[in-house]
Amino acid sequence: MSEFYFDTKLDQPILLGIKARNLSELLAGMQSVPESSIYYHTHRYLRQHHFLSPEPPNDFAYWITDVLNEDRLAERVSSVDIIQFQSLEALRREFIDILQSHMESSERSPSAPAGEEFHFMAARTFVLHTPHVAHNVGEFVAILKEVTPGSLYYHIFEAKLRLEKGENDFSRWFRDQGKTELADRLTRLDPYTYTLEGLRNKMIQLVEKYG
Amino acid sequence: MIKLEDYIPVVGKSVVEELFMLAKHIEGKKIQNINSTAVGGGVAEILTRMIPLLNQMGVQARWDVIKGNEKFFVVTKKFHNGLHGVPVSVSDEEYQWFLEVNRENAEQMQFDDVVFVHDPQPIGLVEKRQQLGKNWIWRCHIDFSKPDKNIWRFLEQYISRYDAAVFSAPAFARRLSIPQVLIAPSIDPLSDKNKELEQSYIDSIFEQYKIDRSMPVVTQISRFDYLKDPVGVIKAYKLVKKHTDLQLVLAGGGATDDPEGPAIMKQVMDEAAGDKNIHVLFLPPGSDLEINALQRGSTIVLQKSLKEGFGLTVSEALWKGKPTIAGAVGGIPLQIAHKYSGILTHSIEGTAHWIKQLINEPEFAQRLGVNGKEHIKNNFLITRHIKDYLLLFVSLFHEGDVITL
Incomplete structure (x- = not known):
């Protein structure tokens, strides 16, 4: 059995100095910001409020709801099924399409009050190798119980969408070991609907049962 | 160390x-x-x-x-x-x-x-x-x-x-x-300002400053700077006082690079004059344990800033599980999600309204404090x-x- 090296990641939030007061400006921002900004605004809540359940939606939906009071649009933006997307460009396109179709059909053009604008941000990600290495399923479970949320986050979310590896690192490793059912089950999980601790527990259960 | x-x-x-x-x-x-x-x-x-x-x-x-x-x-x-x-x-x-x-x-x-x-x-x-x-x-x-x-x-x-x-x-x-x-x-959870304290020490600080804890105690800890709106805090207190008995504590110090401190202090003293339920405490540098005790012993903590770089006193209060009401300025909305981990206000009247609400609904107030503490633990x-x-x-x-x- 080959080894699994646990990495972890740490994010540095970057301020882009671009803000939106209304949907037109939000759309313009979405079209021009770097991919890492789309990533940041769709994953920030997972990191900052990872103890909360249910998970708050992405930043775009939160702002559209709380500041612009556009509930119908907010529901569409918050229900984008991020797990279905293989790249950040495809995810960006989806948000742009939703916004454009809403703006074409809506007569309202609400504006944010001063001080409540949407501020576009991005993240620089630093990946670190941890000393944790699993040589077998037993070691994998033991380490999975202890690693930081950053490590879990890196191998699940970052690997698939930002690094465009197709599926999460855990599934890939188990698939390489011939544990196809476990790999498939881990891939089928929608990690966006769990708290990080909830996700950790679910994965431990699956590995213990099918590993 | x-x-x-x-x-x-x-x-x-x-x-x-x-x-x-x-x-x-x-x-x-x-x-x-x-x-x-x-x-x-x-x-x-x-x-x-x-x-x-x-x-x-x-x-x-x-x-x-x-x-x-x-x-x-x-x-x-x-x-x-x-x-x-x-x-x-x-x-x-x-x-x-x-x-x-x-x-x-x-x-x-x-x-x-x-x-x-x-x-x-x-x-x-x-x-x-x-x-x-x-x-x-x-x-x-x-x-x-x-x-x-x-x-x-x-x-x-x-x-x-x-x-x-x-x-x-x-x-x-x-x-x-x-x-x-x-x-x-x-904030530093192990510093004198934030570490756990013995209840007897907290009690002794309130006794030392003659603050009557048989009534709800509402406290703002801040430098005496007009951007922290200490006069607005007293005005909010006066609106609440019409309906509810309470104690107001305004405690803070100054920094060596702030020449405006004494003038603000005078305005505060004038506004507070004649009311024995308002306690204005000018604390010298090094009063961290006293500040910690005042926050821990209070019913509600305020940070009614008009402008803020960040407002660390909000994190300090939330870390102690205190229901906190603060101005929606600067970095404060990063620390408080309104009605979830604290209360954000924009005016003297709004501040007074929420002081009354939290005094009268202690269970809701407590829930704000619990969520607030978890948010600070994860992020601040x-x-x-x-x-x-x-x-x-x-x-x-x-x-x-x-x-x-």
């Missing part, structure tokens, strides 16, 4: 391990912090805690304070107010004096590999960069959302000479030619701050969006 390992019971072992792993990547680089006051205010407070912890991880960090006379600090106080959007007038002579003091300091200083300059007072030191090279970071701790145009134009010439700028909240970001990083400040403790500073230093030596160290 507090050790980094002492935080393991608070944040977990793996978080502390990550810090040590990260620190290895700036081995051999010397970090120099520079600000304008050694005591008073959030910047001095965080540097006092942070430097020894960085040193323990093998990071060679130190802290210098620039020297300035009264005339210099009058000018920098104008900058401070102007950057907060208060109309001020700064003469050419005052700008020149500001630069002169910066140049004198620069001549007397030795600069390290990374020069980390805090706030506008020492910003002009960057003139030395052309001659010396090195990596320069400017860290802005104040609310920058609506700066006075003239002061902004003046400062921008200097900000753009740095390698990176750091702000405390997204709203402070501007269109700049250099990278801008978000680093929220933090010193371990997260150390991580952000280490990333900032490391980032000076790497390029790209995803960096494998």
Whole structure:
């Protein structure tokens, strides 16, 4: 059995100095910001409020709801099924399409009050190798119980969408070991609907049962 | 001395391990912090805690304070107010004096590999960069959302000479030619201001100041600065007092770089005159245990700021599980999600309304406190701050969006 090296990641939030007061400006921002900004605004809540359940939606939906009071649009933006997307460009396109179709059909053009604008941000990600290495399923479970949320986050979310590896690192490793059912089950999980601790527990259960 | 390992019971072992792993990547680089006051205010407070912890991880960090006379600090106080959007007038002579003091300091200083300059007072030191090279970071701790145009134009010439700028909240970001990083400040859960206290000590502090805890106690801990709106707090208290008995505690100190402190104190004393249920406490530097006790013993904590760089007292109160009502300004909305982990208000009347609500609905108030504490634990403790500073230093030596160290 080959080894699994646990990495972890740490994010540095970057301020882009671009803000939106209304949907037109939000759309313009979405079209021009770097991919890492789309990533940041769709994953920030997972990191900052990872103890909360249910998970708050992405930043775009939160702002559209709380500041612009556009509930119908907010529901569409918050229900984008991020797990279905293989790249950040495809995810960006989806948000742009939703916004454009809403703006074409809506007569309202609400504006944010001063001080409540949407501020576009991005993240620089630093990946670190941890000393944790699993040589077998037993070691994998033991380490999975202890690693930081950053490590879990890196191998699940970052690997698939930002690094465009197709599926999460855990599934890939188990698939390489011939544990196809476990790999498939881990891939089928929608990690966006769990708290990080909830996700950790679910994965431990699956590995213990099918590993 | 507090050790980094002492935080393991608070944040977990793996978080502390990550810090040590990260620190290895700036081995051999010397970090120099520079600000304008050694005591008073959030910047001095965080540097006092942070430097020894960085040193323990093998990071060679130190802290210098620039020297300035009264005339210099009058000018920098104008900058401070102007950057907060208060109309001020700064003469050419005052700008020149500001630069002169910066140049004198620069001549007397030795600069390290990374020069980390805090706030506008020492910003002009960057003139030395052309001659010396090195990596320069400017860290802005104040609310920058609506700066006075003239002061902004003046400062921008200097900000753009740095390698990176750091702000405390997204709203402070501007269109700049250099990278801008978000680093929220933090509190230290093991400091005298935030550590757990014996109930008997808390009781003794309230007895010492003759605060009657048979009534709800509403407290604001802040420097006596008009941007903290202590007079507004007393007005809100007076609205509540019409319906509910309560005690109001306004406690704070001053910083050595704030010449306006005494004038604000006088306004506060005038507004509070004749009401024995208002306790105005001017606390000297080093009163951290008293502040901690006052927060822990209060029913509700206020931070009714009109402008804020961040408002660390909000995190302090939430860390103690206290229901907290605060102005929706600066970095405060990062710390409080309204009606979830605290209350955000925009006016004296709104503040009074929520004081009454929280006094009358203690279960709801308690829930706000519990959620608030969890949010602070995850995002605003010193371990997260150390991580952000280490990333900032490391980032000076790497390029790209995803960096494998």
